[in-house]
Amino acid sequence: MFVVAPFLWALSTSFKDFQSVNSKVTYIPWVDYEPSLEGWKVLIKSPAKGGVDIVEPYFNSIFVTCTASVISIVLGTLAAYALSRFTFKAGFVRNNDITFFFISQRIMPPIVLSIPFFIFLSTIGLLDSLIGLVVVYIVLLMPIAVWIMVDFFNRVPKELDETALIDGCNPYQAFYKVVLPNSIPGLIVAGMFCIIFGWIDFFFAFILTFTEVQLLPVKVVALNSSVTPWWSLSASALVSVAPLIIVAFIVERYLSKGNLSGALK
């Protein structure tokens, strides 16, 4: 109940109007209040008619999230593989320190990175562009990918890669012919985390875009004006979570198969 209660509330609210929200507490449409579709209609109307038009931002969000996730996963997986399998030494720096360096990128409060990122992106001319956001999101997402994949690779016996090497694969072949196919569950979990964290980011999307590119959360949050239209806000919250529920089902499928990380041994 605790999990779904807010969603039910949001669903109910999305069919309300000003009076149904503000005069007293109401729950069930028709019984407690007259349902209105206004909240949902707003989502596809143009702003000039009082709508928010989330269609384009929706696709922008999908593009940015997926691109950044894919790049982060590719780079992060490679790095994680290296950190899991090989020994690095440079001065006092060891594998764990490098791993921590990756993860520590998430410690920095985003607020303060906003101005530097802004200047950085404007210098390279990527402000207010999808590519610019992808670049920034890579920083947000790669640490997650590295962290999950290091953990995952640590649980894949290294004898597996060794066998591949002995069987005549060079390290790259061993990686993509043997290690990768056996890491799909890990990749899926890492991918899901990347997608989620990319999808729900508000702050960077907010600071680094202007007119050309708008992402979904920014667009939805922009609904939260002084007179908040709770109904459309609720509707958009529901709409924005929808694609991720599909992701959740994919992940669950892999979980159910039970081969998430126990693929080996």
Add this chain to the structure above:
Amino acid sequence: MKIIKTYVTVLISTLLVFSPVAYADKWSDQFPHIKATGDIPGECSYESMSKKDYSGKTLKINTHAVPVMGEPTALHAEQFAKLTGAKVDVTHTPAGDLYAKAMVPFQAGQAPYDIVFGFSNFINDWKRYLEPVPKKYTEMRQMKDVTKSHIGVASWDGVMYQFPVDGDRHYLKYRKDVIDNPKYQKKYKADTGKELRVPRTWKEYGEIASYFNGWDWDGDGEPEYGSAEVMKKDDLMYAAFFSRSVAYSKNPRTPGGFFFDLDTMKPLINNPGFVEALTDWVEATKYVPPGGINFGLGDEIGSFGGGQTLFSFSWDDALIAAMQDDSPIKNKVAAAPLPGADRVWNRMTNRWENQYNQAPYIVWGWAVGVAKKSKVKEMAFDYLCFFANDANHQADLAIGRFGVNPFKKSDFDPNIYIDTMGWDPEIAKSYTDTLLEMEEKSKNRVFPLRVPGVFEFTSAVATGTSKALAGQLSPQEALDEVAKEWEAILNRVGKDNVKAAYAVGVAMEDNKL
């Protein structure tokens, strides 16, 4: 000669607006938004704009979220694009982020937006990045109609940086069906020995609100409460506090500063006048709805507009919300000036003066400017001018959710609200009278603080008062802390910087500008 001409045009246009016969012309056919009035001739009318050709050019605008300001911005952008061939991109941003959204690129030397919406108290921080409104616009007829207060709010030391498109002020809103109800008047008299009337002082406000707190006085089966106020610790909270403070601290006999003593730049925020106001406010936590101490502006509007409280005071929105067509309390609410006080602090003599005092707080509101680095300044100003042209403005006024409120002298005509919005004449008159009184007549006005580092000052106020409301500190302690923080900010920012800027505001308050 010019004045007469202006007057005549205003008169004619006013007549045209309110003539019962719907005025149809080619523009209102094309743009149903203005079907009530049709195009009204002027410098930036539909007709004039249609003669401009901005095709191939792009105008980028950052505005507030839909619908408040955001929707009219987008609507007029669409119209403007149609008329001039320009491409107009509009971005919507929540109120709390408007400042940062423009300020980050400004400080990085960029101007991603040609037009930025914000609040009038951003002016000091923004003005160096904004293009002053060219003479051509400041001297046009449309501008002459703007009230003195709003010209003042949009300008800095006589130079206009923000194009007036909206008017804002704090005033009192009350439930007319209760205050004017003879049954309640009798009951109140019997219970308290006092008259039930529109409160003239904050003490009276508190007494009445407490009396009507926590029981069902409108018969809807739900309890109602005394007052809805912005008490949530965010950027708007301090404005509510200042609205409550002006009565005790803005003494017309002590010119030279309300927030600071302009001569010494000593913060006045912890003088007995402010402390008295904060004491009242802490008392107010007892007659707000449950959770009222965490109400933001949206909650306040929802609460009063939804019929949950007897009183409210802040911007127009709550009243407009209550007067919407689908509102059950339409025509049951009315407006009045902010309450005053029976005594006022004199900071020169360090004494209370036992004399009735009332002061309007011309609180900041929506403001909009054109970026200095914009490459399409002329188009930008034309757009703003078009936004606020008579036809658009009057149509906008009638749509509550737009959040466009009166700021032109011609707006203070009760008939606008009676005819186009179906208000009860008495209520419409209370509304326009209240506004007119504040905007044009009062000589004891307080203007928002507009000095460098204004957000640090107001944020300190919010933090301090919020601690008092939460009971963490006593009002005196809280304000002493704020005063101390203000001193620290003054030192960081530089007393002289602040003083120079504050002098501009003080000059307006002292009716010198």
Add this chain to the structure above:
Amino acid sequence: MNLVAKSLTYKPDNEFHLKDVSFNFKKGNLYTILGRTLSGKTTLLKTIAGLLNPDSGEIKFEDKEFNKIPVWERNVAMVYQQFINYPHLTVYENISFPLKQRKLDKQKIKIDVEEALKTVGLMGFEKRKIQELSGGQQQRVALARSLAKKAKILLLDEPLVNLDYKLREQLREEFKRIFLGGFAEDTILIYSTTDPQEVMELNGEVIVLNEGKVLQTGPAKEIFEKPKNLKVAEISNDPPMNIINGSKTNDKVNFESINIDLPNYLSKLKNDNYSFGIRASEVKLSERGEEFEVELAEISGSETLLHLKRGNTKIISLIEEVMNFKIHEKVKIEFNSNKFYVFGDNGNLISSPYGSNNG
């Protein structure tokens, strides 16, 4: 055509995993590496495979510097104690993987895979996924993969240790059949194990490894009959050889107030204190024997391992039937005095039932 190592040393983090290991392996032979867990067996095999680079020393194969050739070009094969296969591939794909890697032609691959499958007895399992197989079958697949490859060096790292007893027996028989049946004329077969019995049965050249050092090399028989020192004696017997601290007096071996008649072959031994070694199987229950106290009795398969104690001396006796004992029960045992090994103070073998070490 030899695999020659000189002074291989591997010491990550300054901890010796291999210390000064040298050998000379000839093709067509079977070498077993005997050592306890963590004695460096796996490290040695991985060094040969090229998975580890020795810190010093060199290793040559067919007169080529093996050190400089990366793993994937060395043409070795390895079977791990864990059943390492490619879980995402079928049995057939697994076995053909190294062959495809070598870009052999399809027909040839098919023949080789089938041959290997036949050798390990997994015909008909081609399409199965690895997870669907039992542990023993998985290890057969791994073995088949190494065989099919026809590598010049085949490394088997305790291939049977993770199987249960019965399967181990069964697979060991098959190994013997495969390896000793003239399979590998061109191959150097290196087999590591902790199990002395396996060493015996495979009957190859043995290298006894302890803490990264080679203790003894030689044919299996020699290791058992003449263990160079106490450590080898311990490692090369399961259960480990009983070591008794005692003394030799004129015609007796004395310990714990027990006196046993001196066997003939020890007659030349000086009177002194020695460590006497005797295999658990040479300690028998006997009414005529000496009294010991039972500390623990383990039943393993059809045998009983009896842990006994008398004074400071602990003895393990291997009884070839299942018997029940109570703890602290007194039993009588007899030592087969003709099977005493004698070790000196320094732990080196002085005399064995199969002839003395120095003569």
Add this chain to the structure above:
Amino acid sequence: MNFKHKFVFLFPGLFVLIGILIFPIIFTIRLSFSGWNSYTPEMNFIGITNYIRLFTDDPRFWESFFRLSFLSVTTVILQYIIGFSLALMVWRDIKFKRFFRVMFLIPMMTTPVIMTVIWRTFFHESLGPVNDLLGTFGIGPKWLSDPATAKITVIIVEVWQWTPFMFLLLLAGLLSLPKEPFLAAAIDGASAFRKFVFVTFPLMAPISIGAIIIRLIEASKIMDTVFVLTSGGPGTATETSSFYIYIKGLREFQMGYAATLSFTYLVIMIISLTIIAKVLTKLMIKE
């Protein structure tokens, strides 16, 4: 294994990350020595003035830091406990297992800012359903307007939002556990409780530590929740470091000082997380 190829694996990711971040980080450090603010937006050098201010004259930051520590540790512990219980629950074969698994994941997928707006209406003390329903029992907690309960509300929302993260990691961990120890325990006739304490929990320790650390990092950035629910109020009852930095940075535009705060915060966090990781490892892995 050690090949020169290892760099080919590591470097693309490492260099991309460093490449993107090097400028912002250096810029931030430099900024922390400047007086960049709304009226002097320039990179002047004012030495360690900002640091002096932080360490001698800013109790609010330190208060917010301790408040943050309290909030993040509490929420993470709760998330861990709840996440673990839920994971255990759907680890076994129960009805609608798959449905529950997906459902428990959903909260994480909502944008915190948006969801918190909805939570705010949810906890609205006169117009929200919570107090309306609780009202039937005659209670009406001051969810957002009392310093103590406001903290609880923030914790509730944070727990709701992020427990799925723990849940997923722990469930994935559980599903990958080897079966043998459980069989052994079953043969020994261990009770469910003993099985958990002596088998499940120790096996899950490494993944638990990872999950807790990463959640602590994320929880420390707790901001949207506070921002929307209470704006740090009532008073400063729910003001956390990152929200305070946000106020100083993007509200008051004291960018120089905000950079000082962030940099200090970063250093403190790195040190304390390292210590926490060490302590947790000691506590949970006894080998």
